[in-house]
Amino acid sequence: MPITDVFASNVFDEAKMKEYLAKDTFQEMEKTIREGKPLNPKIAEAVAHGMKEWALSKGATHFTHWFQPLTGVTAEKHDSFLNPSKDHSISLEFSGKELVKGEPDASSFPSGGLRATFEARGYTAWDPTSFVFIKNGVLCIPTAFYSYTGHALDKKTPLLRSMDAINTQALRILHLFGHDDVKTVRTTVGPEQEYFLIDLEDYKQRKDLLYTGRTLFGAPCPKGQELEDHYFGTIKTRVQSFMQELNSELWKLGVYAKTEHNEVAPAQFELAPVFSTTNIATDHNQLTMELIQRIAKRHGMVALLHEKPFEYINGSGKHNNWSLSTDTGMNLLEPGDTPYENAQFLLFLSAVIKAVDEHQDLLRLSVATAGNDHRLGANEAPPAIISMFLGDELTDVLKAIETDQPYGQKKQERMRVGIDILPKIKKDATDRNRTSPFAFTGNKFEFRMPGSNSSIAGCNIMLNTAVADVLEGFADTLEKADNFEDMLHTLIQTTIKEHKRIIFNGNGYDDSWIGEAESRGLLNLPTTPDALPYSIKPENIELFERQHVLNKEEVYSRYEITMEEYTKIVLIEARTMVGMARKDILPAVSKYTQSLADTLALKKQTGVSATYEKANLDEISSYLDKAYVALKDLEAKVKTLEETEDFEKAANYVRDAILPAMSTLRKPCDKLETLVSAEVWPFPTYGKLLFGI
Ligand code: ADP
Ligand code: MG
CATH class of the missing domain: 1.20.120.1560 (Four Helix Bundle (Hemerythrin (Met), subunit A))
Known part of the structure; x- marks a missing residue:
């Protein structure tokens, strides 16, 4: 079957909605999806009916609310469509209520004290911006998971809240730049997933792999990754047939699996999807991890998603490529062609610089796990210190703005935001530094610290919240300005001055960087118990509450759960x-x-x-x-x-x-x-x- 027919064949996407829903219902649904509006309860029944018809036509027998509890893996509880009728016959049913809200008995999920055991109920609510799909004959409804008291018990709820926060603030900025046509700003993410494949029979003989996903013993073998002959090498037949099946299963689920190659270490591989909206990218990454593991087994192999399965060779990460884009198709981290577009780009860039500098602790702790501790700071992965790589060109531009100096050929005049044109920042001029934890790669940032095994929800919640908060401050200042252009210039200039310490274009693997980072006052939090306590600092709790992403109880519960x-x-x-x-x-x-x-x-x-x-x-x-x-x-x-x-x-x-x-x-x-x-x-x-x- 051609890919175009396979792609999203198991997803109730807009094309299927058009086919299975009445015109007015479809239009309501479209609006819900496009504008991130809550689902109109009046159409829930009709949507559920259309969905059920489609699911039955695909041979599905059950449905489930599919959610992401704080365990980091996805959870599902299947219910069949079967309903007994009075005359002992059966009917197949799926109501609007069942679509919109679920009530799993959730007492065994970690809640960090948020849900007392006598009130074990948890609720799940459909996130209509992420499409419903069929997996193993089960109609899966992507949902958020929260307690009876309304506290978030999952990774998705705060992620959606953080996306709302950034949307609100970025819109304010865009309106100041005259983009009144923009209705939504969404963060986009393309997570590159690394993993190892080993033989199933070998795996079964190692208790460490079975119980912990990594080797706890093992002498180095004569050959490691020194010849660099595995990286981008020819993919072995067995792995190739695994990848083929994986791709086709992912495509059926609408996951844009795009690039696959051998990674640096022997038996290590990578899969990169085309980027999408953050909550969808998060759902898709969870599905990708699940399918990598399931399909590997069918090929007599086991996929190890652990951050450091083997000593002496590279571990696995998950590069979180992140940007902001509008419903009108603008990428806000793409340098523009005109001075005015460049001014807007520089403002968003400054916002990210300030956010990363002010909230190093949150970014660091968002990737802190027992597994990732073995990777960060080792001579292969970014150090545990957060810094940003901007590349020489962009750094020079910022320096010119900061110091009121001329830039490039223009020897006489000072660099003015909104007047001078930026040089075209070439992608390969920015993408060379592989040692930076947070690198600008031409039109997006690549956060390289997340571990291969974690949900990307965590780091994106922090990133979105931090940037939203800075944008809010910027919008407050700019909205009050008498002269917008002057204020813009001053704002960018002061931001660079105050936060340039976070910019580091050198080699992050170099030992001297640790000393230099310390003298710049940057945080170095080598382990998980060093990093996690920062989450409950009063100023961080205030930040989460201010941006309506997490409240105090939710922050505390997450702290306890992650430490435990x-x-x-x-x-x-x-x-x-x-x-x-x-x-x-x-x-x-x-x-x-x-x-x-x-x-x-x-x-x-x-x-x-x-x-x-x-x-x-x-x-x-x-x-x-x-x-x-x-x-x-x-x-x-x-x-x-x-x-x-x-x-x-x-x-x-x-x-x-x-x-x-x-x-x-x-x-x-x-x-x-x-x-x-x-x-x-x-x-x-x-x-x-x-x-x-
Ligand atoms: P590489 O890092 O191998 O050079 P690319 O830069 O093409 O590859 O992309 C790496 C990842 O970044 C891919 O998953 C891609 O979809 C994603 N990406 C590209 N543009 C954006 C964007 N605007 N927002 C988020 N992710 C993006
Ligand atoms: Mg990359």
């Missing part, structure tokens, strides 16, 4: 390590030393030289003892952690005691892997895992 999640994840890892060391590694090695000792004794008896056995036995035994000591220590620390009730104390203990103890245990065990005979080692090695597919 960090602890739980590492606790599972620590227990898994203990189990593997105790039950697999140490007994296997001990048994091997027995065979060495037997041979040694035999050789001694017969008077044959036994240098190899003796030396080997010594070395292995000494690492075995080290491993045992480390194991006992980790076991004791796990016990202490299990007894720690306070969630903040627990998270700090994980960072300060558990993780170091885990790495102390890993070292002798990895060494042992290199010392014993290959057949003794109880699970597949890095070489097998990384080069096995």
